[in-house]
Amino acid sequence: MGNRCAVIGVGQTAYRTRRQDVSIAGLVREAALRALEDAGLTFRDIDAVVIGKAPDLFEGVMMPEAYLADALGASGKPMTRVHTAGSVGGSTALVGASLIQGGVHERVLVVAFEKQSESNATWALSTHLPFNASLVVGAGGYFAPHIREYMRRSGAPEHVGTLVAVKDRRNALLNPYAHLRIPGIDRAMVEATPMLWEPIRYLETCPSSDGACAMVLAAEHKVTGTPAWVHGTAMRSEPIFRAGRDTVNPQGGKDCAADVYRQAGVTDPRREIDVAEVYVPFSWYEPMWLENLGFAAEGEGWKVTESGATALDGDIPWNASGGVLSSNPIGASGLIRFAEAALQVRGLAGEHQVDGARRALGHAYGGGAQFFAMWIVGSDRP
Amino acid sequence: MREVAVVAFAQTRHTGHDEGLTEPELIAPIIREVKEVSGLSRFGFTCSGSCDYLAGAPFSFVSALDALGAWPPISESHVEMDAAWALYEAWVRLQHGDVDTALVYGFGKSSLGDLREIMTLQLDPYYLAPLGLDQVSSAALQASALGADPAALREIVRRSRADGRANPYALDLPDPGDEEFEVQPLRPSDVAPLTDGAAAVVLAAGDLARELAERPAWIAGIAHRTEPHYLGMRDLARSASAADAARAAGVGKGPVEVAELHTQFSHEELILREALGIPPDAVVNPSGGPLAANPVMATGLIRIGEAARRILDGRAGRVVGHASSGPCLQQNLVTVLEA
Numbered sequence A: 001m002g003n004r005c006a007v008i009g010v011g012q013t014a015y016r017t018r019r020q021d022v023s024i025a026g027l028v029r030e031a032a033l034r035a036l037e038d039a040g041l042t043f044r045d046i047d048a049v050v051i052g053k054a055p056d057l058f059e060g061v062m063m064p065e066a067y068l069a070d071a072l073g074a075s076g077k078p079m080t081r082v083h084t085a086g087s088v089g090g091s092t093a094l095v096g097a098s099l100i101q102g103g104v105h106e107r108v109l110v111v112a113f114e115k116q117s118e119s120n121a122t123w124a125l126s127t128h129l130p131f132n133a134s135l136v137v138g139a140g141g142y143f144a145p146h147i148r149e150y151m152r153r154s155g156a157p158e159h160v161g162t163l164v165a166v167k168d169r170r171n172a173l174l175n176p177y178a179h180l181r182i183p184g185i186d187r188a189m190v191e192a193t194p195m196l197w198e199p200i201r202y203l204e205t206c207p208s209s210d211g212a213c214a215m216v217l218a219a220e221h222k223v224t225g226t227p228a229w230v231h232g233t234a235m236r237s238e239p240i241f242r243a244g245r246d247t248v249n250p251q252g253g254k255d256c257a258a259d260v261y262r263q264a265g266v267t268d269p270r271r272e273i274d275v276a277e278v279y280v281p282f283s284w285y286e287p288m289w290l291e292n293l294g295f296a297a298e299g300e301g302w303k304v305t306e307s308g309a310t311a312l313d314g315d316i317p318w319n320a321s322g323g324v325l326s327s328n329p330i331g332a333s334g335l336i337r338f339a340e341a342a343l344q345v346r347g348l349a350g351e352h353q354v355d356g357a358r359r360a361l362g363h364a365y366g367g368g369a370q371f372f373a374m375w376i377v378g379s380d381r382p
Numbered sequence B: 001m002r003e004v005a006v007v008a009f010a011q012t013r014h015t016g017h018d019e020g021l022t023e024p025e026l027i028a029p030i031i032r033e034v035k036e037v038s039g040l041s042r043f044g045f046t047c048s049g050s051c052d053y054l055a056g057a058p059f060s061f062v063s064a065l066d067a068l069g070a071w072p073p074i075s076e077s078h079v080e081m082d083a084a085w086a087l088y089e090a091w092v093r094l095q096h097g098d099v100d101t102a103l104v105y106g107f108g109k110s111s112l113g114d115l116r117e118i119m120t121l122q123l124d125p126y127y128l129a130p131l132g133l134d135q136v137s138s139a140a141l142q143a144s145a146l147g148a149d150p151a152a153l154r155e156i157v158r159r160s161r162a163d164g165r166a167n168p169y170a171l172d173l174p175d176p177g178d179e180e181f182e183v184q185p186l187r188p189s190d191v192a193p194l195t196d197g198a199a200a201v202v203l204a205a206g207d208l209a210r211e212l213a214e215r216p217a218w219i220a221g222i223a224h225r226t227e228p229h230y231l232g233m234r235d236l237a238r239s240a241s242a243a244d245a246a247r248a249a250g251v252g253k254g255p256v257e258v259a260e261l262h263t264q265f266s267h268e269e270l271i272l273r274e275a276l277g278i279p280p281d282a283v284v285n286p287s288g289g290p291l292a293a294n295p296v297m298a299t300g301l302i303r304i305g306e307a308a309r310r311i312l313d314g315r316a317g318r319v320v321g322h323a324s325s326g327p328c329l330q331q332n333l334v335t336v337l338e339a
Helices: A024-039 A088-101 A138-154 A160-172 A187-191 A251-264 A285-292 A301-306 A330-346 B023-038 B060-067 B083-095 B115-120 B135-146 B150-165 B206-212 B240-249 B266-276 B299-312
Strands: A005-012 A048-052 A079-082 A107-115 A195-197 A210-219 A228-237 A275-277 A359-366 A371-378 B004-011 B045-049 B076-079 B101-109 B196-205 B217-226 B258-260 B318-325 B331-338
Touching (some): A005 A330, A024 A210, A048 A088, A079 B076, A088 A210, A088 A330, A088 A359, A088 B076, A107 A330, A138 A195, A138 A285, A210 A330, A228 A251, A228 A330, A251 A371, A275 A330, A285 A301, A330 A371, B004 B023, B004 B299, B023 B060, B023 B101, B045 B083, B083 B318, B083 B331, B115 B135, B135 B266, B217 B240, B217 B318, B240 B266, B240 B318, B266 B331, B299 B331
Antiparallel strands (some): A005 A210, A107 A210, B004 B196, B101 B196, B318 B331
């Protein structure tokens, strides 16, 4: 794992359908300046910038890091652009942390963003490589069959997805940055919304958001303020077309979790992790990832959700921030998970703070549930 | 820093046209080749570089995973940059000390679209892209700012194409003849050709590198820098970021026998020679360089691979590989490799 690394600053923009008050550069700069302010630093103190976002087709700017170098104070410094599909926000944090763990830099600014209002993400995701027919529309069209297969295997009752949607949307009411904040949200309201991709209803899916998130990462001797120490980092990828790949409970997710738990000394995640920010873009992915990440036995994830254990007052809160279901600037969504995990163990999560959180999991996934990025952060120096 | 070396390098026989291969079909043979050369079938880390806009579709790197044999699942990442930056990320990862090998690859099929138009979409979308100042026009602005001697440019093109004809992996391009200007002062042969291709490198650390290769190409220094995006903010006749990266990588700490430079336009060789401090007697782009084969997103990695090859096969003792990104050499990466 290399040298010790800590999060010493977090900055987020408000997540909204349209941020027409700022350009793309203005959006990323807003998050970066807030992260620097949190760390008590300026751009001058930063050694390198790592930026991540999902496909460039989302904004129509090819390799936008070239254009964003000025807004992020990167001139004269190394700047790297990460792209690992939906997991990219998480990967961006890990590439930034790697620079410190490898002893190459002392302070690194990581930023991820999406400005979805610049185009239409669903259609940007529906074009395929030449000679390949597109049989699905958007991410929901791709993932809905996986959810139906999960329901078939586990025998989960149909209302479990609704419970996740209500829980995450209630949490979002406690997060001032969240995009979807729906007062009075309840099961009846979710169940009254249209079916988009069976069994995913409108309020069980993530929004399209504009937004950016940033973090300042520091080597041990540069730590200031209240750090969130990195206890483990891991990435895993698997091929999309491999026959026999279990796309419902992917091996890559299991292996990635096992790797990050081993580094952090976690043997029983449900008991030893205090709060988890997990990439749940469609409600049903909470019970599915509960199993994939070892918080529940196979086939039992939905029971953990149904018991209320993942609620803010449960024994293992998942997505106290409202999660991807409440804010989804795609390229930043993974980094927001990692940043919210850091805020929790720093005790700075505000109204959605989990009392006494000392160890947190940040998780992101992408592609055809084949790219995984995870970290565990803690209030104790490892 | 931990000792890390290039122990294997492979590239496709690049083509100036679409051969009907998908990206996984393009990269599968070179992945197999570096596995055979290094004797490794699994790697501690894998990182690639590619660009969605070349394929005109999101996630062009996703299907490439199917060419790797990524099962059981692998520790892997991707940069939307030239794969030289993927090599940098892999070098950083190897510094952690817990893994000893890395696979790096990059690929690009420029034949599928209009590269000149695609590269224009890299500009600031509010203030620059709408002006229609395309990649070749901005390069021509830079060549004008440099006041490059037309005879010197012509000689760079002639030499690069001749070297390319002697390189079985590069395109077979004739000596430059009488040409109209593409955009003054650049002529069509001053512009790197449209190319499809891919490349792969294996990195290994410490004693393992010595086991895997007779003469590992040790990375003595590697660094990259960016600079302001707006052309008006820079002295286009110079490359401050290339000079900074060269200093950080330690180019000047010893002799340079060979330099492989990411010159997508002939005049860039003049700017980069000065910025990197390449001595006049060094051999520049003996492979023919990008003016003889430019598989975008792999071109920079090929520069490092071609430089490393000269260490691996015993022809040189200290070489430089360079990669660039962004309009008019905005971003530059410099590697020093030693025997």
